[in-house]
Amino acid sequence: METLARRLQERARQLGISNAEAARRAGLDERRYAHYASGRREPDLVTLVRIASALGTSPNWMLGVSTTTSDPELAEFIERFANAANGMSKQEVELCVIQAEAIVAAKSRQ
Structure with a gap:
């Protein structure tokens, strides 16, 4: 959960948006999104994919998973x-x- 929360915050910073805007883009309630961004909860797979798509990134990146290189x-x-x-x-x-x-x-x- 820690990686996901950190990546959600990082991606919002990269895009120059607030958590509220990220939640809106993903079609989620702000409070629900805030639980993910703070690491209190983990989204299910469908929600994770929806958030990643809304933020223009991949679920793998959001979870800190890399398949392109061992480095x-x-x-x-x-x-x-x-x-x-x-x-x-x-x-x-x-x-x-x-x-x-x-x-x-x-x-x-x-």
Whole structure:
């Protein structure tokens, strides 16, 4: 529960919204959402998915689960990037992908 509560608060900060706004976006009562954000309660799976979708992230990130790499620090950066990309236009995401691919290509030439 601790990770979920921390991630709910972190995501609201990233989006610049209050818990009340996060609750509204997820279609939840403010008090119910506050229980999740404080770590007093855990949402069921359907509610977790709804909250993650409303906040533009994944249930895995909300729970601190990483399947992309065994390096927890790298996994955190990848999830942060994915969360930031949710706030970008398609063109901005494409530019970031091109830049990332260029970095990887340059490394392979060294």
